[in-house]
Amino acid sequence: MAEVTLxxxxxxxxxxxxxxxxxxxxxxxxxxxDLDSKDKVxxxxxxxCKEQANIVVLKSAAIISSEPTSRTVxxxxxxxxxxxxxxxxxxxxxxxxxxxxxxxxxxxxxxKKQKGETTISFSDQQRHLRDLVYEAVLQSVSDxxxxxxxxxxxxxxxxxxxxxxYAEWSEKLGREIASVAFNKETDHxxxxxxxxxxxxASMPLKIHGKDIRLRLASVPAHGGFDMVMxxxxxxxxxxxxxxxxxxxxxxxxxxKMAMKLPFGAIxxxxxxxxxxxxxxxxxxxxxxxxxxxxxxxxPVEKVVEAATQVPVNTEKxxxxxxxxxxxxxxxxxxxxxxxxxxxEDTAHVMVRASITGHLVLTTLxxxxxxxxxxxxxxxxxxxxxxxDSSVLRCLMCQRLIAKVCPQCxxxxxxxxxxxxxxxxxEAVLGTEVLDKAKARGNxxxxxxxxxxGGRIVVAEVIWxxxxxxxxxxxxxxxxWEKYLKENGWMDFRDRAIDLIQQGICDPFDAxxxxxxxxxxxxxxxxKY
Ligand SMILES: [Zn+2]
Numbered sequence: 124m125a126e127v128t129l130x131x132x133x134x135x136x137x138x139x140x141x142x143x144x145x146x147x148x149x150x151x152x153x154x155x156x157d158l159d160s161k162d163k164v165x166x167x168x169x170x171x172c173k174e175q176a177n178i179v180v181l182k183s184a185a186i187i188s189s190e191p192t193s194r195t196v197x198x199x200x201x202x203x204x205x206x207x208x209x210x211x212x213x214x215x216x217x218x219x220x221x222x223x224x225x226x227x228x229x230x231x232x233x234x235k236k237q238k239g240e241t242t243i244s245f246s247d248q249q250r251h252l253r254d255l256v257y258e259a260v261l262q263s264v265s266d267x268x269x270x271x272x273x274x275x276x277x278x279x280x281x282x283x284x285x286x287x288x289y290a291e292w293s294e295k296l297g298r299e300i301a302s303v304a305f306n307k308e309t310d311h312x313x314x315x316x317x318x319x320x321x322x323x324a325s326m327p328l329k330i331h332g333k334d335i336r337l338r339l340a341s342v343p344a345h346g347g348f349d350m351v352m353x354x355x356x357x358x359x360x361x362x363x364x365x366x367x368x369x370x371x372x373x374x375x376x377x378x379k380m381a382m383k384l385p386f387g388a389i390x391x392x393x394x395x396x397x398x399x400x401x402x403x404x405x406x407x408x409x410x411x412x413x414x415x416x417x418x419x420x421x422p423v424e425k426v427v428e429a430a431t432q433v434p435v436n437t438e439k440x441x442x443x444x445x446x447x448x449x450x451x452x453x454x455x456x457x458x459x460x461x462x463x464x465x466x467e468d469t470a471h472v473m474v475r476a477s478i479t480g481h482l483v484l485t486t487l488x489x490x491x492x493x494x495x496x497x498x499x500x501x502x503x504x505x506x507x508x509x510x511d512s513s514v515l516r517c518l519m520c521q522r523l524i525a526k527v528c529p530q531c532x533x534x535x536x537x538x539x540x541x542x543x544x545x546x547x548x549e550a551v552l553g554t555e556v557l558d559k560a561k562a563r564g565n566x567x568x569x570x571x572x573x574x575x576g577g578r579i580v581v582a583e584v585i586w587x588x589x590x591x592x593x594x595x596x597x598x599x600x601x602x603w604e605k606y607l608k609e610n611g612w613m614d615f616r617d618r619a620i621d622l623i624q625q626g627i628c629d630p631f632d633a634x635x636x637x638x639x640x641x642x643x644x645x646x647x648x649x650k651y
Contacts, residue, residue, distance in 0.1 A: 133217075137188065140215035142570055143191045152187060152216035152570045153410035154262060155223070155290045159183070164224055167206060171209075172225060175199075178223040184211035189218035219261055226254045227290070248303040249298075255300070256337065257330045260357045262571055265396065267354070271297035272347040273320070283575040284396075285523045294347070301350045302340055316341075318348040325422050326352075333357065336424055355424045362404050362562060369580035371521070371613070377517060377586045382409045386480045387516035388473055390464075391499075392489040397522050398580060399486040400424065403460060407483055414457035419447045421462055435462070448472035452479070461485040470502040477514045491615075492520035493600040493607075500598055510596035512589075521582040524619065525632040528576035531564030535630065538562035547641035548630055561626035579627060581618045581636060618638075 133483045140151045158181075163390075168180040178188040188196050189383050191213050200210040233314065248576050259267050259280055261337075266281040267362055277295025278289045288339060298318070305316030307384065309324035316322065323340040324356065342349050352571075365375045381389050389406070410416050412429060421435035421444070436442040445468035452475070459476050461469060464485045476483045489498045495518045500506055509515055528629040541562050549557050566572030585591065585607065594603035608614070615620075619633040620640070634640055643649065 136218065137568060139216065140189070140191070143215040144568075146190075147213070147215075149212065149214055151428050152220055153568060153571050154220060154258070156287065156572070157216075157220075160288075160291055164227060168203070169225070172199075172592050176225070177218065177221060179221055181341060182183055184208055185638040186210060186213045187216045187224065188213065188223045189216055189222060191215045201615075219258055223254050223258050226241065226251055227292075248299050249307060251296070252300050252304055252308070252332045253328060256328055256335060256354070259354060260330075260333070260335060263577065265354060267352040269297055269301060269352070270344075270347070270542075271301065271350070272344075276300075282524060282571070282573060283578050284429065285525070285573075285575070287573075297347075301341065301348070304350070304352070305341075309339065319343050325355075331481050336422075338422075355422075357471070358453055362408055363401065364408075365402070365405050368398065368402060368405065370582055370584070371618070373613075374519075374584040376583050378519070380405065381517035381625040382406060382482070382588070384482060384516055386477055386482055386513055388477045388483045388485065388514055388517065389484055389517045390495050390515070392487045392492060392495050392518070392520040393522055394490060396436050399521065400462070401510075402519070402521060402580070403462070403484055403486060407460060410458050415453060415455060416458045416460070417451035417456045419451060419462055420460075430460070444469045445472050448476065452476055452481070456481060458482045458484070463487075464502075467503045470499055470504055471576065473500070474504055474508060474514055478511065489520065491600075492518045492585050493604055495520070497598060497600060506596050508600050510592040512592065515587045515592075515595065518585040518587060519582055520615075521580045522615065523578040523637050524581055524622065524628050524636050525575045526577050526579050526627050527561050527563050527566065527632075528574055530569045530571035530576070531567040531574060532561040532626070532629075533564045535560035535562045541630070544641075547639075550642045552623065553647050556620065556624040557625055560623050560630060563629045563632070579622065581615055581622065583612075583614050583618075585612070 137151070144151045150157065162181045162183050162185065165180045165182050172179045177190045177193070178186065178195050178199055180186055180199065180203065186196060186199055189640060196213055203210045218495050231407055255267065262280070262282055264280040264282045268279040268281070268286065270277040272295060274294055276292040276294055278292065280289045302316040304326060305322065308326045308328060318341065321342045323338065326337045328337065330333045335354065338353045338355055340351050354424045365378060387411050391402050393399050407416070407418065407427060407430060410429065416430040418427065418432045419435055420431045420432055421437060423432045423434050426432070435444050435447055440446070443467060444461055444463060448459065448469060449472055451459050459481055461473060461483065464470050464473060473483050473485055487493055487495055487498060496509060499509055535557060536545065545557065563574035566574045570576055591603060591608060595605065616637045617636045619628065622628040623630050623633055630640060638644060
């Protein structure tokens with residue numbers, strides 16, 4: 124998922140709030156994590172706060188405002204005193220958080236008013252859903268997890284690959300939001316949400332002028348159900364270049380060389396959620412306008428003018444990746460993009476397209492670049508065919524590592540929780556690398572207190588040469604990798620170490636992707 128940078132006016136708001144917070148020795152509240160989860164919105168003040176729109180009062184009498192120095196805060200204090208309530212501390216908060224709190228406050232109030240009859244009007248829940256999604260988009264969240272159980276709903280958000288508790292709602296609100304999402308907002312609102320069976324759908328939302336696209340999935344669970352909303356497009360991302368994503372210049376040169384080939388396959392591998400689609404989109408930008416480009420996608424996430432985008436319906440046999448790929452082959456294409464190679468059928472379309480003189484780009488689930496070959500053999504493509512010089516040309520595999528927030532990162536050697544591992548790292552990486560390395564800090568307003576400043580791609584890129592084809596024919600990935608390393612190829616581990624040295628990634632985060640970095644795992648032979 125691409126980074127969302129704050130618009131300039133929101134940057135300015137944050138700066139003003141920081142000033143206020145520093146003066147009052149408080150912190151700027153940017154999300155519900157910053158609040159005591161038991162402290163709810165004060166119902167008596169809600170109607171008045173909603174009118175002001177920039178302020179909210181909690182049950183503890185704490186006042187939260189996006190304009191903490193404004194007249195509204197003074198008025199609010201007077202109003203509280205007139206009700207016999209002593210006003211509490213005033214906190215600076217982003218306007219996004221204030222509007223979210225104002226919306227969440229409505230829940231109890233209207234639930235009480237209606238005593239569980241028909242439920243709140245649909246527009247209220249639709250607004251609630253939008254507030255939740257908008258908040259997620261602002262915080263570069265990739266997935267919203269809604270866990271509905273008998274007595275509560277837990278909302279968690281995955282940000283930079285990590286799951287964090289975001290809020291707790293009533294069970295009822297959780298159910299309502301889930302059914303409104305499925306029944307009112309999805310593309311084919313024909314499907315009726317049933318928490319007792321697994322369901323999935325895709326959903327376009329227009330929020331504050333942005334076209335946001337989500338994919339919904341649900342499964343039944345003991346005592347309730349889980350629903351996950353994956354944010355596919357935030358409506359404002361420009362296609363990032365490979366350089367911005369984290370590919371090295373050398374890797375980019377190889378990919379560019381491959382994109383100029385008249386035929387052959389370029390495969391992007393990686394686990395789910397590693398940004399393969401984003402990389403495909405960046406490659407798509409390199410296709411020359413004189414070439415006819417067909418892109419088979421499920422679903423079409425972002426409109427690209429230079430391509431004919433063909434949507435897939437995986438539920439219908441005649442509209443699968445393979446069928447649509449075969450159909451595109453009859454349309455006199457130069458370049459075909461197969462969004463995902465999920466099955467044998469699609470793998471055969473990839474091979475056929477390459478050997479009939481087309482450039483094919485596709486993605487596959489594997490953990491290493493060399494493993495693409497074993498996976499394809501597994502899918503029923505013969506090694507002899509794979510080693511044909513018109514089939515595999517460029518193999519890529521990518522994963523994402525969290526970057527430290529540059530604002531609050533600290534030198535690695537000063538971080539207390541990294542101390543026990545310094546000796547191991549130093550033994551493998553050397554003193555110089557460690558001197559330059561950084562660790563995640565305690566977090567600041569800029570990074571929502573996470574210490575993380577987005578994610579970066581680590582990739583392996585292989586140009587399939589004559590020697591490589593010999594290894595492919597024998598399915599000998601071990602010796603192939605050895606050969607590649609001897610010729611200066613960078614694998615995940617080399618690239619991750621590079622990023623540690625540049626102070627971009629915390630070694631703990633790098634280890635999540637490449638495994639423990641210590642002399643034992645480094646050794647060719649494990650001594651017991
Ligand atoms: Zn920070």
